[in-house]
Amino acid sequence: MKRILLLGAGLSASTLIKYLLEQADENNWQLRVVDRSLDLVKSKLADHPKGVALSFNALDRNERWEELQQADLIISMLPARFHLEIAKDCLELKKNLITPSYVSPEMNALHDQVKDADLIFMNEIGVDPGIDHMSAMRIVDSIKDQDGEIIGFKSYCGGLVAPESDTNPWNYKFTWNPRNVVLAAQGDTARYIDRHQYKYIPYTQVFSRLDNISVEGYGEFEGYANRDSLSYRHIYGLDEIPTIYRGTLRKSGFCKSWNIFIQLGLTDDSFILQDSENLTPRNFLNAFLPFEEEITVEAKFLNFCRKWGVDDISRYQWLGLFDDSVKIGLKDATPAQVLEKILVEKWVLGPQDKDMLVMVHQFTYLLNGERRFIESSMVNLGDDQIHTAMSKTVGYPVGICAKLILQDQITERGVLLPTKPEIYNPILDELEAHGVVFQELEKVI
Amino acid sequence: MKRILLLGAGLSASTLIKYLLEQADENNWQLRVVDRSLDLVKSKLADHPKGVALSFNALDRNERWEELQQADLIISMLPARFHLEIAKDCLELKKNLITPSYVSPEMNALHDQVKDADLIFMNEIGVDPGIDHMSAMRIVDSIKDQDGEIIGFKSYCGGLVAPESDTNPWNYKFTWNPRNVVLAAQGDTARYIDRHQYKYIPYTQVFSRLDNISVEGYGEFEGYANRDSLSYRHIYGLDEIPTIYRGTLRKSGFCKSWNIFIQLGLTDDSFILQDSENLTPRNFLNAFLPFEEEITVEAKFLNFCRKWGVDDISRYQWLGLFDDSVKIGLKDATPAQVLEKILVEKWVLGPQDKDMLVMVHQFTYLLNGERRFIESSMVNLGDDQIHTAMSKTVGYPVGICAKLILQDQITERGVLLPTKPEIYNPILDELEAHGVVFQELEKVI
Numbered sequence: 001m002k003r004i005l006l007l008g009a010g011l012s013a014s015t016l017i018k019y020l021l022e023q024a025d026e027n028n029w030q031l032r033v034v035d036r037s038l039d040l041v042k043s044k045l046a047d048h049p050k051g052v053a054l055s056f057n058a059l060d061r062n063e064r065w066e067e068l069q070q071a072d073l074i075i076s077m078l079p080a081r082f083h084l085e086i087a088k089d090c091l092e093l094k095k096n097l098i099t100p101s102y103v104s105p106e107m108n109a110l111h112d113q114v115k116d117a118d119l120i121f122m123n124e125i126g127v128d129p130g131i132d133h134m135s136a137m138r139i140v141d142s143i144k145d146q147d148g149e150i151i152g153f154k155s156y157c158g159g160l161v162a163p164e165s166d167t168n169p170w171n172y173k174f175t176w177n178p179r180n181v182v183l184a185a186q187g188d189t190a191r192y193i194d195r196h197q198y199k200y201i202p203y204t205q206v207f208s209r210l211d212n213i214s215v216e217g218y219g220e221f222e223g224y225a226n227r228d229s230l231s232y233r234h235i236y237g238l239d240e241i242p243t244i245y246r247g248t249l250r251k252s253g254f255c256k257s258w259n260i261f262i263q264l265g266l267t268d269d270s271f272i273l274q275d276s277e278n279l280t281p282r283n284f285l286n287a288f289l290p291f292e293e294e295i296t297v298e299a300k301f302l303n304f305c306r307k308w309g310v311d312d313i314s315r316y317q318w319l320g321l322f323d324d325s326v327k328i329g330l331k332d333a334t335p336a337q338v339l340e341k342i343l344v345e346k347w348v349l350g351p352q353d354k355d356m357l358v359m360v361h362q363f364t365y366l367l368n369g370e371r372r373f374i375e376s377s378m379v380n381l382g383d384d385q386i387h388t389a390m391s392k393t394v395g396y397p398v399g400i401c402a403k404l405i406l407q408d409q410i411t412e413r414g415v416l417l418p419t420k421p422e423i424y425n426p427i428l429d430e431l432e433a434h435g436v437v438f439q440e441l442e443k444v445i
Numbered sequence: 446m447k448r449i450l451l452l453g454a455g456l457s458a459s460t461l462i463k464y465l466l467e468q469a470d471e472n473n474w475q476l477r478v479v480d481r482s483l484d485l486v487k488s489k490l491a492d493h494p495k496g497v498a499l500s501f502n503a504l505d506r507n508e509r510w511e512e513l514q515q516a517d518l519i520i521s522m523l524p525a526r527f528h529l530e531i532a533k534d535c536l537e538l539k540k541n542l543i544t545p546s547y548v549s550p551e552m553n554a555l556h557d558q559v560k561d562a563d564l565i566f567m568n569e570i571g572v573d574p575g576i577d578h579m580s581a582m583r584i585v586d587s588i589k590d591q592d593g594e595i596i597g598f599k600s601y602c603g604g605l606v607a608p609e610s611d612t613n614p615w616n617y618k619f620t621w622n623p624r625n626v627v628l629a630a631q632g633d634t635a636r637y638i639d640r641h642q643y644k645y646i647p648y649t650q651v652f653s654r655l656d657n658i659s660v661e662g663y664g665e666f667e668g669y670a671n672r673d674s675l676s677y678r679h680i681y682g683l684d685e686i687p688t689i690y691r692g693t694l695r696k697s698g699f700c701k702s703w704n705i706f707i708q709l710g711l712t713d714d715s716f717i718l719q720d721s722e723n724l725t726p727r728n729f730l731n732a733f734l735p736f737e738e739e740i741t742v743e744a745k746f747l748n749f750c751r752k753w754g755v756d757d758i759s760r761y762q763w764l765g766l767f768d769d770s771v772k773i774g775l776k777d778a779t780p781a782q783v784l785e786k787i788l789v790e791k792w793v794l795g796p797q798d799k800d801m802l803v804m805v806h807q808f809t810y811l812l813n814g815e816r817r818f819i820e821s822s823m824v825n826l827g828d829d830q831i832h833t834a835m836s837k838t839v840g841y842p843v844g845i846c847a848k849l850i851l852q853d854q855i856t857e858r859g860v861l862l863p864t865k866p867e868i869y870n871p872i873l874d875e876l877e878a879h880g881v882v883f884q885e886l887e888k889v890i
Binding site for chain 1: 537633636639640642644645646647649650654675708709710713715716718719720731732733735736780844
C-alpha cells in the first residue's frame with residue numbers, strides 16, 4: 001500500500017481529496033490528510049476507509065517529519081510561501097512532491113539536486129497555473145510537430161460566476177480570495193510583447209486597455225493584461241515568438257467600472273485611513289473626491305466617472321457606496337481593506353450559486369504558406385459550493401499527476417512544470433472525463 | 446576663537462560658506478570645511494584667512510572624530526541619511542549641531558538626551574523645510590497673540606527658473622535634483638484635511654487636482670499636493686485646524702503636461718525596461734502605447750493625451766520624445782531613469798540662467814467676529830549659478846542660526862525645529878537684508 005500525504009485541507013483541496021479517495025482502492029493507496037482543523041479533515045474524508053485524518057502543525061518541521069518520512073508522495077496545498085521548506089525536507093527524505101503553485105526561484109534552484117536524487121517535484125499543476133500550461137503546450141507541440149511557426153499566442157483565464165448565478169449588475173461575485181481581486185494588477189507594471197515590440201501597461205491603465213473575447217454559449221468577456229507575459233516565452237519554448245500576451249477575463253463592462261476604483265485610489269493598500277473605524281461608505285468615497293460645497297457626493301462622483309467614460313453610477317449605488325447610515329467599522333484599515341469589506345457584502349456567493357472557470361488560448365501560426373488561427377476554449381462550471389469549478393480544475397490535475405507519479409509513468413526528474421507530453425497528455429485526457437474539455441476552432445486567416 | 450566645522454561643500458553650501466566667512470572676522474570664527482574633494486573646498490574658501498580646507502571621509506567615524514572634538518559647532522550638509530550618526534557623535538562629544546534636513550524619527554528619539562546634555566540640534570533650517578516653518582510660524586503666533594482663530598492654512602513652495610531664464614515651452618528647468626523631480630509625488634498618497642474632511646489623492650490624480658496661485662509680478666502658478674500635509678498640524682501647534690494643505694508650485698500648465706508622463710507609466714521606477722540601452726526616445730514612448738498598425742506614434746500619443754485634456758503635443762515634440770535617430774544608451778534602466786535622461790538634456794540650466802524660489806502662505810482666520818485672510822509670499826532669484834536662489838535660501842538661515850548658537854542667543858535645548866520666536870525672529874529679520882522678503886496681503890473676506 002502506498003501512502004499519499006496531503007498537507008492542507010482548505011477550499012481548493014475538496015475535489016482533490018474526493019478524487020484520491022475514489023482512486024484509492026483500485027490503486028491500493030492510503031490518503032493521509034493533515035490540517036490544523038481535525039474536524040475539517042474528517043468532514044472531507046467522510047469516514048472513507050482509505051482516508052486517515054491527522055491534525056498537527058505542518059509548518060513545524062519536527063511535527064511533520066515522521067509523516068513525511070513514511071509517505072510515498074507528498075502533496076502540499078499549503079500557502080505557496082511554505083512549499084520551499086517542505087521541498088527541502090522531501091529532498092532530504094527522498095520523497096516526490098506535488099504543489100499547484102508557481103515555482104519560486106529558490107525552488108527552481110533545487111532542480112539539479114532533485115534530479116540527481118531521481119525525484120519529481122512537480123509544480124504549477126492546478127488550473128492557472130496548470131491546465132493553462134498543459135492545454136497550451138499540447139497545441140504548441142502539435143504545431144511544431146507539423147513544422148508550423150507560431151507567431152502569436154494570447155491566453156486568458158478568469159474565475160467568474162456561472163450564468164445561472166450571474167445575478168448582479170457587476171456580473172461578478174467573489175469565487176476566490178477577495179483581497180487578491182481588490183489588489184489585482186498592483187505592484188508590477190504589465191509587460192508583454194506585440195509583433196516584436198515590448199509593451200508596458202502601468203497599473204492605472206491596465207483596466208482600460210482591454211481585449212474582447214467571445215465564448216460560444218457564454219457571451220462576451222474582456223481580458224486585462226497580467227503582470228508578466230514575457231516569462232512564458234521561455235517556459236513554452238517560444239523564446240523568439242513575436243507576440244505573447246496573458247490576460248485575466250471578466251464579463252464585458254466590468255473593467256471600465258472597476259477602473260474608477262483604481263483611478264480614485266480606493267484600491268490603495270499602502271496607507272492607513274484616518275479614523276477608518278468611523279467611516280461610512282459615503283465618507284470613504286468622499287475622502288477621495290475634492291471638497292466642493294453645494295454639490296452632492298453622487299454628483300462629484302459622477303463628474304469623476306465621466307472622465308473615464310462611465311456615465312451611469314447605478315453599479316456603485318447598488319454596492320451601497322453612497323450609504324451614510326452604517327459605519328464600515330474597520331480599525332486602522334487601508335483603502336483596499338475598506339473597499340474589500342464593502343464588496344464582500346455584495347459580491348458574496350449565495351448558497352445556491354455556482355462558479356465558473358473560463359480559459360481561452362489563441363494561437364496564430366504559419367503552416368505551409370498559410371496564416372492560421374486556433375482558438376481553444378474551456379468553460380468549467382462548479383457543481384456546488386464544495387466542488388467549485390476552482391476546486392475541480394485545481395484538484396483533478398493534481399490528483400491525476402499523483403496517480404502518474406505513483407504508477408511510475410513520469411520519466412522526467414527534477415523541479416518540473418507540466419509542459420511535457422508524457423505529463424500533459426494523460427492528464428488532459430483524463431480531465432475530459434471530469435468535464436474539463438477544450439473546444440477548438442481552427443481556421444485560415 | 447570659535448571653530449565651526451562644516452561637513453560637505455556641495456552645491457547648496459556655497460552661500461553658507463560665503464556668509465560664514467563674511468562674518469568670521471567680526472565674530473572671531475574659524476571655518477573648517479571638509480569634503481572628499483579638497484579642490485572643491487579650496488575653491489569655495491578662496492584663500493580666506495579664516496577658512497581651513499580639509500579633505501577626509503566625513504562618513505568614517507575615525508577620520509572625523511578629532512575634527513568634531515575640536516569644533517564648537519558642527520554643521521552637516523551631508524546627505525540626510527548620514528545626519529544621525531553625526532548627531533550621535535555630537536551627543537557623545539557634547540557639541541551643538543545644525544542640519545537643514547527633515548528630522549528623522551531616530552533623530553527625534555535623541556531629544557531628551559540632547560536636552561539633558563544642554564545641547565542644540567537644530568534641524569529643518571534651510572528653505573523647505575526651514576524658511577517655510579519660520580515665516581508661517583511668525584504669522585501663526587501673531588494671529589494667536591491677537592486671540593484669532595486660524596481655520597485654514599495652505600502653503601506652497603517651488604524651485605523654478607527666474608522669469609528672464611524662463612525660455613522653454615515647459616516653463617521649467619531643473620534647478621535641483623532631476624531624479625527627485627521625475628519621482629515627485631510617488632510612493633505615498635497625498636493626504637490633507639479640508640474643512641474637517643480628510644482628503645486623499647493617489648499619485649495618478651495629484652497632477653490633475655491643482656490650486657491656482659497668482660504671485661504679483663511673477664504671473665500664474667499652480668500647486669499640486671505634497672504627500673503629507675497632516676503632520677504639519679502638530680509641528681505648527683494647529684492640531685485642531687479644519688484645513689491644512691501643502692503643495693509644490695509649478696508655472697501654470699506644467700502639471701497637465703507632466704500628468705501625461707505619469708498616466709503613460711514613464712515615471713515608473715520599479716522595473717527595468719527590456720533592452721533599454723538600444724531604445725530611442727520614440728521606441729521608449731511607443732512601448733507604453735498600444736500596438737496599432739497604420740497610425741503614427743505621434744497620432745497614438747495625441748489620442749492618449751486627449752483623454753487627459755491635452756490637445757497639443759508640441760511640448761513633447763520639443764523634448765525630442767518622437768526622435769528615432771539617437772539611442773538613449775542607458776543600460777538596464779527604469780522608465781523613470783530613461784525619462785530623466787531625455788529631460789535633463791532639454792531642461793538643463795544654461796550658463797547664464799538663474800533660478801527662482803517661490804513660497805506662498807495663505808491663512809484664513811477669525812478675529813473679532815471677522816473672517817480674515819492673509820497671503821504672504823516670497824520670491825527669491827538666484828544671483829548666478831553658484832549663489833542660486835536654492836543655495837541662498839538654504840545657506841543664509843543655516844548661517845544665521847550658526848551665529849545665534851555661537852552667540853548663545855538660543856535658550857531652547859534638544860532636537861529642535863525653528864518654530865519658536867527666539868529663533869525665527871532674528872533669522873527672518875536678517876534674511877530680509879539678504880533679499881529674502883515676504884510680501885503680505887491682508888483682507889477681510
